Amino acid sequence: MTEIFGIPLQAFMSQILLGLVxxxxxxxxxxGLAVIFGLLNIVNFAHGTxxxxxxxxxxxxxxxxxxxxxxxxxLSPICVGVIGVVVxxxxxxxxxxxxxxxxxxxxxxxxxxxxxxxxxxxxxSGQPYQVPDLxxxxxxxxxxxxxxxxxxxxxxSIVVCLATWYVIEKTKLGAYLRAGxxxxxxxQAFGVNVPRMITLTYGFGVALAGFAGVLAAPILQVxxxxxxxxxxxxxxxVVIGGMGSILGSILTGLGLGVIEGLTKVFYPEASSTVVxxxxxxxxxxxxxxLFGKEK
Amino acid sequence: MVTDVLNSAVGIATGKxxxxxxxxxxxxxxxxxxxxxxxxxxxxxHYAYDTFALANGTGKAIVKTGxxxxxFLTADYAFGHSLEKDTGDVVKANGGKVLGQVRHPLNAADxxxxxxxxxxxxxxxxxxxxxxxxxxxxxxxxxxxxxxxxQSLAGLLVFITDIHSLGLNxxxxxxxxxxxxxxxxxxxxxFAKRFFERAKKMPSMVHAGVxxxxxxxxxxxxxxxxxxxxxxxxxxxxxxVDDVFLRNGKLRDDGRMIHDMYLMQVKKPAESKYxxxxxxxxxxxxAAEAFQPMAASRCSMIKK
Numbered sequence: 001m002t003e004i005f006g007i008p009l010q011a012f013m014s015q016i017l018l019g020l021v022x023x024x025x026x027x028x029x030x031x032g033l034a035v036i037f038g039l040l041n042i043v044n045f046a047h048g049t050x051x052x053x054x055x056x057x058x059x060x061x062x063x064x065x066x067x068x069x070x071x072x073x074x075l076s077p078i079c080v081g082v083i084g085v086v087v088x089x090x091x092x093x094x095x096x097x098x099x100x101x102x103x104x105x106x107x108x109x110x111x112x113x114x115x116x117x118x119x120x121x122x123x124x125s126g127q128p129y130q131v132p133d134l135x136x137x138x139x140x141x142x143x144x145x146x147x148x149x150x151x152x153x154x155x156x157s158i159v160v161c162l163a164t165w166y167v168i169e170k171t172k173l174g175a176y177l178r179a180g181x182x183x184x185x186x187x188q189a190f191g192v193n194v195p196r197m198i199t200l201t202y203g204f205g206v207a208l209a210g211f212a213g214v215l216a217a218p219i220l221q222v223x224x225x226x227x228x229x230x231x232x233x234x235x236x237x238v239v240i241g242g243m244g245s246i247l248g249s250i251l252t253g254l255g256l257g258v259i260e261g262l263t264k265v266f267y268p269e270a271s272s273t274v275v276x277x278x279x280x281x282x283x284x285x286x287x288x289x290l291f292g293k294e295k
Numbered sequence: 296m297v298t299d300v301l302n303s304a305v306g307i308a309t310g311k312x313x314x315x316x317x318x319x320x321x322x323x324x325x326x327x328x329x330x331x332x333x334x335x336x337x338x339x340x341h342y343a344y345d346t347f348a349l350a351n352g353t354g355k356a357i358v359k360t361g362x363x364x365x366x367f368l369t370a371d372y373a374f375g376h377s378l379e380k381d382t383g384d385v386v387k388a389n390g391g392k393v394l395g396q397v398r399h400p401l402n403a404a405d406x407x408x409x410x411x412x413x414x415x416x417x418x419x420x421x422x423x424x425x426x427x428x429x430x431x432x433x434x435x436x437x438x439x440x441x442x443x444x445x446q447s448l449a450g451l452l453v454f455i456t457d458i459h460s461l462g463l464n465x466x467x468x469x470x471x472x473x474x475x476x477x478x479x480x481x482x483x484x485x486f487a488k489r490f491f492e493r494a495k496k497m498p499s500m501v502h503a504g505v506x507x508x509x510x511x512x513x514x515x516x517x518x519x520x521x522x523x524x525x526x527x528x529x530x531x532x533x534x535x536v537d538d539v540f541l542r543n544g545k546l547r548d549d550g551r552m553i554h555d556m557y558l559m560q561v562k563k564p565a566e567s568k569y570x571x572x573x574x575x576x577x578x579x580x581x582a583a584e585a586f587q588p589m590a591a592s593r594c595s596m597i598k599k
Contacts, residue, residue, distance in 0.1 A: 015411070018405070123456070127460060128459075138439070138441055219435070223430065265408065
């Protein structure tokens with residue numbers, strides 16, 4: 001059998017594919033963070049919590065309203081987005097002129113409070129959530145057994161990421177958004193409602209996290225701590241990609257998923273650390289991140 | 296008195312501080328046998344279960360029914376290592392073989408990669424030397440990737456709340472060792488009912504264990520007529536404990552509270568008649584056999 005670095009090609013291929021699945025989550029979450037940081041200048045530490053809320057939204061909709069996964073995929077991110085809008089309107093709004101640190105502290109506090117409430121209510125063991133019937137089963141790719149649902153996750157996340165990138169970089173709406181962050185006064189003078197635009201951007205950014213949460217629900221258990229488990233890695237992804245770089249965060253997310261997947265084969269003990277080692281190296285060589293611009 | 300203390304690393308550290316400050320720790324949540332061996336001290340009582348008892352119950356039962364080649368999925372910290380070692384020893388002692396292991400970080404988000412490695416080992420049994428969310432996610436991913444078609448999973452530390460989270464469809468047929476099951480008899484059911492009313496879930500062995508540890512501590516304080524830690528321990532050693540959690544409980548000199556343990560099998564969905572009806576009792580492991588024999592003790596307090 002063909003081997004790469006001492007492991008069979010088949011195992012190598014399947015690990016790359018699995019890495020892409022995890023990378024999809026990193027990409028979606030870091031994209032939301034990058035959008036929020038790029039346009040609002042807020043380091044959104046509550047991002048993992050919104051991801052958790054998305055997953056819980058799906059579970060609550062199923063358990064108490066009997067709504068299927070597909071409904072949850074649409075409704076849960078919307079609910080999370082609405083919560084985000086409320087947070088922006090009532091709290092974040094007052095912090096834009098202050099140092100980054102204040103936004104970070106506020107969102108971190110918010111994350112602790114929400115997480116604590118869910119822990120209190122639902123415990124830490126997690127709630128079960130089944131893979132939707134349509135995507136049950138697995139496809140034999142020859143070199144591995146790929147569960148259909150995981151394939152769906154990769155496709156869904158890439159579509160959503162590219163659509164977001166397109167809207168922000170290539171459309172008129174995106175141009176307003178970018179202009180609004182560069183010079184809000186001037187854009188407002190042209191008759192654009194900048195504060196509302198910022199509110200909606202935050203809502204959209206956290207809705208992305210909610211969407212990732214719904215996608216994650218059938219794979220992981222729906223657990224109040226799922227957000228804090230992933231958010232630190234996602235922050236490292238954003239730092240490596242370059243704060244505020246949209247395409248950078250997508251590519252870095254997918255890429256790091258793959259690197260992490262391969263580490264799990266070669267040196268599994270380091271698989272939770274490898275992202276941070278890469279982060280340290282990137283910060284030494286390119287302090288603005290791989291895709292970031294020096295300011 | 297400090298009780299509960301989940302996580303073996305935290306449990307060992309707490310035990311050291313408790314000894315320094317001359318306060319009693321009655322550890323319920325942690326599993327490492329180090330608490331009553333290398334890290335034993337006069338102020339540490341290990342109350343509910345440990346990795347030896349888990350390995351001894353589940354490992355032996357599985358090897359005896361033909362599961363004689365093992366691959367471990369091990370959480371990379373004190374508890375996981377201890378559970379992997381103890382189970383590996385039991386497997387080998389009963390004529391089985393350990394083909395390999397992969398160490399995953401605590402709270403790993405995704406287990407598919409580790410499970411594919413377990414799959415390529417071709418071992419009959421994939422031993423899950425992890426706990427909580429890690430065990431749940433391993434079992435879920437093993438089902439998803441079709442690993443359970445050719446290999447069997449052995450959950451080495453599985454709480455009833457984990458089974459609840461997984462659902463019987465995913466968990467059915469699994470063998471596990473537990474120190475408590477809410478549906479054992481009238482006494483456990485009465486306790487479970489009271490617990491459920493408040494917590495909205497059935498108690499696991501840690502929940503019942505914390506309750507039992509606290510009650511027996513208070514009884515021992517009463518018997519000793521003092522809350523001095525060492526006097527309480529001495530009083531507790533004289534007690535024969537039988538309550539909702541501990542059956543045939545006896546506190547040994549190494550700090551180990553021994554009591555009956557149970558080998559359970561997870562029911563098929565069709566066999567489950569009411570909420571939380573999850574386990575069939577396969578065997579009761581008597582207190583004297585369930586835990587590490589004193590002869591094998593590595594505790595410095597035990598004179599040989």
